[in-house]
Amino acid sequence: MSTADHPIQSFQWGDYTAQSDRTYLYRVVPTYGSVKNLILDEASAVILDVRTEAEFLLKGLPGPERSRHDIYFNRGVIGSQAYARRFENAMPDGANPASPEMKWLSRGLFEALMRFIGLAEDRHYALRAALYEFHYQPVANAFAKAVEAGADVKIVYDAESNYKKDNEQTISSAGLGQMNAVVPRTVSEGIRHNKFIVLLKDDVPVAVWTGSTNISVGGIFGHSNVGHIVWDEDVARAYLGYWKRLADNLTPTRIRPHNRRESPLPDGRPLPGSITPVFSARDQPDSTETLQWYADRMNEATRIICFTVAFNIDKLFQRVLAQDNDVLRYIVKDDDLGDGEIIGQDRDTLFAAGGYLGEGALANFTKERNNPLNSNDYIHDKFMLVDPLGDAPLVVTGSANFSQPSQRINDENMIVICDDTRVADIYFGEFMRIFDHHYARYLVKKLTSLDRHDPDAGYLKPDTKDWLASHFNPASYKAKRRIYFMGG
Structure with missing residues (x-):
């Protein structure tokens, strides 16, 4: 929708349709007057010149000039105006990742995963994977193709939960079983929740694919997920050691001391520029040590916290x-x-729950x-x-749900990235995309559930003072957002 026809009364706006390797000119024009008779102050217009970075296409291993991180988020919003209008809310064909609907939902995540596996192109390469849900056939076929090309492939898979049957099918x-490329993990305590792949060249670990994405049609194309590649030999070597412990089928009791020794928590905030792996199971059954460490990092924020929650919010974070x-x-x-x-x-705490717009939920909007x-x-x-927009941001990402079981008994991996402003920028942009999307739908649901609500809520206010004041009121989150988001 054109913002010339649908102006914005806010100091925050995001272009979540921007593509990689492009130059964009954004023209910001102050607008006055009534809704139906807008007056544009062209003389006060401001033009911003923005260049988006090129996406790394994984055509071979990176050189020393490459970033240490490549990050891929799927679309994660099948319930959206874009999907409804573009595809008329069609049922996505999960078996066909090349279909227009699936490519749109993937947003490059599936393609990046396939390219990462495809780097193991001959006998010089090896792959070591640990997977919870492993039942998306095209990805399994990609592993098999790597084996056929001569690569040494071994996959630890969940052979204990309800996913066992689908994984083994x-x-x-x-044909991975016949290729001797799989290792069943049958430990029954906790869940075998990892989703990582280590890439080796000539027996040297060079990179790891990690993140939250299960190897399933829902994980790759459905709900919001991230695939995160770390090009760092030390990090990849740590993951390889962890993989070997998983392949040995160690129980939580036996694996805990190894994981704590090989991935110790820093004493306080991690060192500047560091990447810290955190492997589970690690905490004793009555311990909250690791979650408390994460909560302490959260509590160090001076301006902004962004937090994604798939299930419950632990009390340590609630505080x-x-x-x-x-x-x-x-x-x-x-x-x-x-x-x-x-x-x-506290009005500085903003919460959004996932949702979509049903029939008639919002005037002039298409059903999602x-x-x-x-x-x-x-x-x-x-x-x-x-503090993702500061000079010293902290990013914590991986497979664990920030829960007690994730630290005590589950197979999990996280990475803590300190002071990498590029990584923080990418995660922050994606967080705000998902938050804004669901926050609008969450508010619609909340407002329409009330017996009486303001029928003008959400519409433009014709008097400048009516909307501008909150953006300059020091007590308002909108004023803090205006200042914090500008880095001021």
Whole structure:
């Protein structure tokens, strides 16, 4: 929708349709007058020249000039105006990743995963993977293709949960069992929740693919997920060591001391420029050490916290989020707050739950559809951002749901990235895309559920003072957002 016809009364606006390797000119024009008789102040217009970075296409290993990180988010919003209008809410064909609907939903995540596996192109390469859900056939076939090319491939897969049958059917269909490329993990305590792949060249670990994306049609194309490649030999070597412990089928009791020794938590904030892996299971059954460490990092924020929640918010994080202070706390959760989940009354805490617009939910909007690919419909990312727009941001991302079981008994991996402003920029942009999308739908649901609500809520205010004041009121989150988002 053209903002010339639909102007914005805010100091925040995002272009979430921008493509890689492009130059954009954004022209910001102050507008006055009544809604039906707008007056544009052309003399005060401001032009911004923005160049988006090129996406790394994974055509061979990177040179020393390359970034240490490549990050891919799927679309994660099948319930959207874009999908409804572009595809008329069609049922996505999960078996055909090349279909227009699936390519749109993937947004490059599937393609990047396939290219990463495809780097193992001959006998000089090896892949070591640990996978929870492993039942998307095209990906299993890509692993098989790597084996056929001469690469040494070994995949630890969940052979204990309800996914066992689908995992083993997919493995069989790809011929990976006959290729001696799979290792069943049968430890029954906790869940075998990892989603990572280590790439080796000439027996040297060079990179790891990690993140929240299960190898399933729902994980890759359905709810929101991230695939994160770290090009760092030390990090890849740590993941390889962890993989070997998983392949040995160690129980949580036996693997804990190794994981704690090989991925120790820093004493306080990590060193500047560091990448810290955190492997689970690691905490004793009665310990909250690791979650408390994450909560302490969250509590160090001076301006902005961004937090994704697929399931429940642990009480350690609730205490930080519920504080009355000037830190903006953004939370996006797959569903609404449950009984006992308390994030306080501070207006600087903004919460959104996943949702979509049903029939007649909003005037002049097209009906959106549900997500048929997942039971956990909207949010599956597991990441936390601490002051992402500052000079020393902290990014925590990986497979763990910031829960006690994820640290005590589950197979999990996280990475803590300190002071990398490029990584923080990418995660922050994607967080705000997902948050804005669901926040609008969450507000619509909340407002329409009231017996009486302001019928003009959400419409433009004709008097400048009516909307501008809150953006310059030091007590308002909008004023803090205006200042913090500009880096001032």
